[in-house]
Amino acid sequence: xxxYLSMGEAHRRITDYLGRFSDAVSSQDVASLKHILSxxxxxxxxxxxxxxxxxxxxxxxxxxxxxxxxxxxEIVAPLFRxxxxxxxxxxxxxxxxxxxxxxxxxxxxxxxxxAWALEALYVIAYEIRVLAERADxxxxxxxxxxxxxKAAGSFLMKVFGVxxxxxxxxVGALYVTCQLFKVYFKLGTVHLCRSVIRSIETARxxxxxxxxxxxxxxxxxxxxxxxxYNENFTAxxxxxxxxxxxxxxHSEANIRMILKYLIPVKLSIGILPTDWLLEKYNLVEYRNIxxxxxxxxxRLLRSALEAHEDRFLRSGVYLVLEKLELQVYxxxxxxxxxxxxxxxxxxxxxxxxxxxxxxxxxxxxxMDLDEVxxxxxxxxxKNLVKGYFAHKSKVVVLSxxxxxxxxxxxxxxx
Amino acid sequence: xxxxxxxxxxxxxxxxxxxKHGQSSDIRPxxxxxxxxxxxxxxxxxxxxxxxxxHDFIFxxxxxxxxxxxxQNIVDKRVIHMYEKMxxxxxxxxxxxxxxxxxxxxxxxxxxxHLNMEQLAKVLTSLYNLYDLNxxxxxxxxKNEPEYRSLxxxxxxxxxxxxxxxxxxxxxxxxxxxxxxxxEMSFARRILRYFRMGNYSRFFSTIAAEAxxxxxxxxxxxxDKVRALAVLCINNGGYKLHPYPxxxxxxxxxxxxxxxxxxxxxxxxxxxLDEQGNKVLPTKQPAFxxxxxxxxxxxxxxxxxxxxxx
Numbered sequence: 001x002x003x004y005l006s007m008g009e010a011h012r013r014i015t016d017y018l019g020r021f022s023d024a025v026s027s028q029d030v031a032s033l034k035h036i037l038s039x040x041x042x043x044x045x046x047x048x049x050x051x052x053x054x055x056x057x058x059x060x061x062x063x064x065x066x067x068x069x070x071x072x073x074e075i076v077a078p079l080f081r082x083x084x085x086x087x088x089x090x091x092x093x094x095x096x097x098x099x100x101x102x103x104x105x106x107x108x109x110x111x112x113x114x115a116w117a118l119e120a121l122y123v124i125a126y127e128i129r130v131l132a133e134r135a136d137x138x139x140x141x142x143x144x145x146x147x148x149x150k151a152a153g154s155f156l157m158k159v160f161g162v163x164x165x166x167x168x169x170x171v172g173a174l175y176v177t178c179q180l181f182k183v184y185f186k187l188g189t190v191h192l193c194r195s196v197i198r199s200i201e202t203a204r205x206x207x208x209x210x211x212x213x214x215x216x217x218x219x220x221x222x223x224x225x226x227x228x229y230n231e232n233f234t235a236x237x238x239x240x241x242x243x244x245x246x247x248x249x250h251s252e253a254n255i256r257m258i259l260k261y262l263i264p265v266k267l268s269i270g271i272l273p274t275d276w277l278l279e280k281y282n283l284v285e286y287r288n289i290x291x292x293x294x295x296x297x298x299r300l301l302r303s304a305l306e307a308h309e310d311r312f313l314r315s316g317v318y319l320v321l322e323k324l325e326l327q328v329y330x331x332x333x334x335x336x337x338x339x340x341x342x343x344x345x346x347x348x349x350x351x352x353x354x355x356x357x358x359x360x361x362x363x364x365x366x367m368d369l370d371e372v373x374x375x376x377x378x379x380x381x382k383n384l385v386k387g388y389f390a391h392k393s394k395v396v397v398l399s400x401x402x403x404x405x406x407x408x409x410x411x412x413x414x
Numbered sequence: 415x416x417x418x419x420x421x422x423x424x425x426x427x428x429x430x431x432x433x434k435h436g437q438s439s440d441i442r443p444x445x446x447x448x449x450x451x452x453x454x455x456x457x458x459x460x461x462x463x464x465x466x467x468x469h470d471f472i473f474x475x476x477x478x479x480x481x482x483x484x485x486q487n488i489v490d491k492r493v494i495h496m497y498e499k500m501x502x503x504x505x506x507x508x509x510x511x512x513x514x515x516x517x518x519x520x521x522x523x524x525x526x527x528h529l530n531m532e533q534l535a536k537v538l539t540s541l542y543n544l545y546d547l548n549x550x551x552x553x554x555x556x557k558n559e560p561e562y563r564s565l566x567x568x569x570x571x572x573x574x575x576x577x578x579x580x581x582x583x584x585x586x587x588x589x590x591x592x593x594x595x596x597x598e599m600s601f602a603r604r605i606l607r608y609f610r611m612g613n614y615s616r617f618f619s620t621i622a623a624e625a626x627x628x629x630x631x632x633x634x635x636x637x638d639k640v641r642a643l644a645v646l647c648i649n650n651g652g653y654k655l656h657p658y659p660x661x662x663x664x665x666x667x668x669x670x671x672x673x674x675x676x677x678x679x680x681x682x683x684x685x686x687l688d689e690q691g692n693k694v695l696p697t698k699q700p701a702f703x704x705x706x707x708x709x710x711x712x713x714x715x716x717x718x719x720x721x722x723x724x
Binding site: 143188190228230310313316317318322325371376377380381389391393 | 582613614644
């Protein structure tokens, strides 16, 4: 297509872009500035600019042409290089050029007193991450070590530093934090989230309530997920529930993402979601798990975990769900107890280990006496069962009062 | 520490190369590094010196081999086998240093143990990166990758263990599917499940039946922890009039009977004899405590079988 582009037209497009850039800055027009900096929008104007740049090859001359443009040379020259590479599909070279432009931009941004350009900065933070991800994919595909996303993380920390001050720009810090979370989660270097979380939550310059709602929801979603991975279920419940309560009710995709982590947490503290909820947000992978908990059906829990193993491992909730087995055992024993109570209330509180073995065999699970005794001992230890076991008589003796204490919104004892 | 062994002199002088000043004449070529490493590994079983001396010697020299490899930026398949050997060294040291740490030099050895864990974490991370970098496009995993990946799980049964360690939930996200489905990883995941749930019965029987020597060495520190949990649960949940037979306990916990008795004592519990003269553990004793720094005092009944897998 460049063959159909004349030099004059190329000149015009580039000069036009430069003009729009400098006008946007001088009139503090953040909407236009956002548009100009957004690479991933793949807008027609960006693509046509890219063609012009690739034809002309030496845009620097045009930049230096007038003072109006040359004052932004440090930003625009690398940005042009980036756009050229981007158009040619060369993401590995596009990324460092964008980072250079972004770096020059934040030097200018620092000098502007008001926070007028904050949304443009958001665009830059977003683009840095997304470009780096694509560059790393390209590196991996060519058998090289991916390193751009790591660099993006360092750059975003720098941006965070620029916003972490007393002025009006500080409300942007949470957006950048969320971009950092996404970078660290992608890289698997999740422990790096700690320092930025500490800054947000303990620095006196920040007041959490001042941040934009959308960023607060994203922040609570990510920090909630971290609590899930660390198995702090009370804190995870609190954060993910916040995200759910303040999330845009029409954004079903976001609600689904939050529920994906909130449901395992709720299950761990004994709260079961309704079938309606699972259907509505297409979280049917949890359906059999909920059923297993209701019925004390160990086989169903294990088969549900196996059926969705990949999905649960990728989202990182597998280990949490696996631990629900203890609650399933509790439910199973409770059912046996109820049946025994119906047959002979005076003897119901004594449960032969053999009976438990039989119930498990009926579910297709083979367990010997030692293991059943062990499970009973653990359930007693964790206060899921009240009573004691008599080794010689191979019997569990349940407490006459409340032998199967409910979790009451608290996780099982560690 | 004086080393009495006779080494090929050029290969093994203690070296630390600062990355700024390493000259190309100082860096050993790949084939030399390979034979050096093989020689070092052969020293592992030498009885001439106490193990911590041998460990220290090999520790420094394998670290310098890694420096040479990384300065030459060798990251292809040839290096994988070398890193696997170095992991073997650190994992087996993990086990052997524990055995040595209830002696007179225990403070020094415990710091060697800690440093060894740190290096092990680094070497494992590098090895996993090498596996990822060298994975073929049809995503066939490297022959030993399942076992070496399983070691991370076993080292981290209790999430806080590995320095700067990634939570297992996060770590599993990036393990390739063929590794997840492998026999070695399935073993590790089951051991993890039994550990987390406190299923001491299956924990021990599964280790005896399925662990490789490396896997055993990696998870060994947790064995006494699970034993303590078992004793705690039995003491707390067992019927007062049915003291628990020690013979049965020793089978359950894969320990010699004499060792079980000493272990119960270390937990603050007393044992006694029943009417037939069998040793028993009375339950509902009030004074349970977790044994202090339970380093390497107690064996594992199935260990000879496991060692055969080496």
